[in-house]
Amino acid sequence: MTVTFLDDLRSALGPGALLTDPADCARYLTDWTGAYTGTALAVVRPASTEAVAETLRLCAAAGVAITPQGGNTGLAGGGVPLGDRPQILLSLDRMKRIRQIDPAARTATVEAGCVLQQLQEAVAAEGLVFPLMFGARGSCTIGGNLSTNAGGSNVLRYGNTRALCLGIEAVMADGSVVSDLSGLRKDNTGYDLRDLMIGAEGTLGIITAACLRLYPVPVVRTTAFLALRDVASALNVLNRLQDASGGLVEAFEYMPAPMMRLITGYHGKRAPMTQAPETGLLLELASTRADDAAPDADGTPKLQALVIEVLDGLMEDALVEDAVVATSEAQRDALWELREGAAEAVFALKEAYMFDISLPLAAVPGFVAETDAGSRALGFEVYTVAHLGDGNLHCTLATGEEQDWAKLPVETQVASILDRVAALGGSFSAEHGIGQSKLAYMHRYRAAPRLAAMRAIRQALDPAGLMNPGKTIPDL
Numbered sequence: 001m002t003v004t005f006l007d008d009l010r011s012a013l014g015p016g017a018l019l020t021d022p023a024d025c026a027r028y029l030t031d032w033t034g035a036y037t038g039t040a041l042a043v044v045r046p047a048s049t050e051a052v053a054e055t056l057r058l059c060a061a062a063g064v065a066i067t068p069q070g071g072n073t074g075l076a077g078g079g080v081p082l083g084d085r086p087q088i089l090l091s092l093d094r095m096k097r098i099r100q101i102d103p104a105a106r107t108a109t110v111e112a113g114c115v116l117q118q119l120q121e122a123v124a125a126e127g128l129v130f131p132l133m134f135g136a137r138g139s140c141t142i143g144g145n146l147s148t149n150a151g152g153s154n155v156l157r158y159g160n161t162r163a164l165c166l167g168i169e170a171v172m173a174d175g176s177v178v179s180d181l182s183g184l185r186k187d188n189t190g191y192d193l194r195d196l197m198i199g200a201e202g203t204l205g206i207i208t209a210a211c212l213r214l215y216p217v218p219v220v221r222t223t224a225f226l227a228l229r230d231v232a233s234a235l236n237v238l239n240r241l242q243d244a245s246g247g248l249v250e251a252f253e254y255m256p257a258p259m260m261r262l263i264t265g266y267h268g269k270r271a272p273m274t275q276a277p278e279t280g281l282l283l284e285l286a287s288t289r290a291d292d293a294a295p296d297a298d299g300t301p302k303l304q305a306l307v308i309e310v311l312d313g314l315m316e317d318a319l320v321e322d323a324v325v326a327t328s329e330a331q332r333d334a335l336w337e338l339r340e341g342a343a344e345a346v347f348a349l350k351e352a353y354m355f356d357i358s359l360p361l362a363a364v365p366g367f368v369a370e371t372d373a374g375s376r377a378l379g380f381e382v383y384t385v386a387h388l389g390d391g392n393l394h395c396t397l398a399t400g401e402e403q404d405w406a407k408l409p410v411e412t413q414v415a416s417i418l419d420r421v422a423a424l425g426g427s428f429s430a431e432h433g434i435g436q437s438k439l440a441y442m443h444r445y446r447a448a449p450r451l452a453a454m455r456a457i458r459q460a461l462d463p464a465g466l467m468n469p470g471k472t473i474p475d476l
């Protein structure tokens with residue numbers, strides 16, 4: 001069966017579309033974290049939507065399952081095969097085409113395998129921006145971004161990937177193609193398949209293309225690193241900046257002292273302040289108004305002058321203790337390199353447990369104080385970096401130099417933190433998805449009717465259970 005199936009695929013897709021040599025397949029079969037490895041009959045790399053459809057038709061006929069993969073930067077193990085049933089890994093890495101950029105409508109229609117940064121560079125040439133921002137943008141793909149509903153540091157202003165998508169083209173489990181790339185802003189004609197496929201982590205079909213929203217490139221930015229009095233001051237600081245600027249805050253990133261020391265140590269970089277502040281915060285405002293870029297009487301761009309004025313007021317009120325404002329692109333880049341270097345520094349820790357949680361904004365200060373102190377009292381080091389404006393915390397429990405990981409109460413502390421998140425009305429997975437790493441938490445923290453509705457949708461769209469089996473929605 002396997003030989004015939006692979007021969008059929010090879011002759012349908014043409015030479016170069018199938019990898020079967022273990023050496024060629026290896027990099028597709030282990031995830032970015034190195035924690036998950038799977039096996040597949042072949043890595044299949046279709047070059048068009050029709051080739052994806054033909055692949056899924058052949059898989060349906062042969063009962064072969066499919067694990068879709070984009071840039072393989074996912075952090076939940078969703079993009080590598082799970083289990084030992086016959087399956088292929090379907091990589092979108094040959095479908096990178098930008099089909100159209102429409103500068104007037106401010107949309108781009110791109111294939112799913114297009115790397116995020118490749119799209120950003122192409123639209124920048126048209127004076128536009130696709131504002132999804134995070135450290136993996138040089139490798140992750142639009143299809144992966146949509147399938148995980150990726151977030152990052154600009155969600156505060158532009159929303160997550162779902163908010164940036166006007167429509168998708170997708171191949172369903174039976175090989176049929178649904179396409180909605182017209183870029184309509186309004187279309188109330190029944191269930192929204194786009195919204196179902198976004199965040200589905202490849203369990204409902206393969207996204208092959210998308211029509212995305214673009215925004216004008218800001219003409220001026222102000223980037224600063226602040227020492228806040230405490231986390232409780234953060235919302236006040238954010239709101240004062242938003243009110244004064246008319247909502248121009250693009251990023252509001254919590255980088256406390258232990259995290260800053262970890263990043264600078266790992267990457268060999270200098271910190272923005274000699275003494276890393278306990279409550280460090282990276283902030284960016286951006287404007288497309290020419291007047292905001294114009295110099296004031298001192299020659300300072302007006303946006304920067306406004307931010308400095310607000311910061312002065314916040315210092316007088318003792319909400320901000322210190323501030324460093326970037327005065328050049330190089331200084332801005334240096335600040336962002338530190339923020340975007342956080343994930344690598346954390347994943348380099350040998351023994352650690354990482355959370356990607358979200359909380360109602362008002363609950364964040366109490367949660368941070370309580371769980372940091374509780375974890376440290378048990379002997380853990382705590383490294384946190386957060387998209388604070390969205391209430392999204394990436395916390396890591398690790399060992400101190402003197403500690404033995406095996407002797408730390410990892411399971412009970414993780415459970416206690418996640419229970420607290422649930423009690424506060426938060427989510428155990430804010431932006432990385434479920435994949436295979438968080439399946440168990442779906443049972444514990446998501447109510448039975450919600451899981452039943454998800455299973456019914458999956459069963460209706462993929463009755464044979466071929467799409468990314470074992471991922472995202474736990475079995476009964």
Ligand SMILES: Cc1cc2nc3c(=O)[nH]c(=O)nc-3n(C[C@H](O)[C@H](O)[C@H](O)COP(=O)(O)OP(=O)(O)OC[C@H]3O[C@@H](n4cnc5c(N)ncnc54)[C@H](O)[C@@H]3O)c2cc1C
Nearest residue numbers: 070071072073074078134141143144145147150151202207
């Ligand atoms: C350094 C670093 C920093 C990161 N920072 C962030 C961050 O700030 N915010 C954030 O949200 N994420 C972040 N991530 C996680 C990751 O980059 C995102 O989840 C990203 O969207 C995954 O894209 P990908 O193309 O690599 O997808 P993959 O890893 O290949 O796949 C992810 C999931 O989507 C499915 N999938 C992929 N393509 C398709 C498709 N075309 N159709 C259907 N299903 C598909 C896969 O089966 C899998 O379940 C970070 C990762 C790294 C390594």
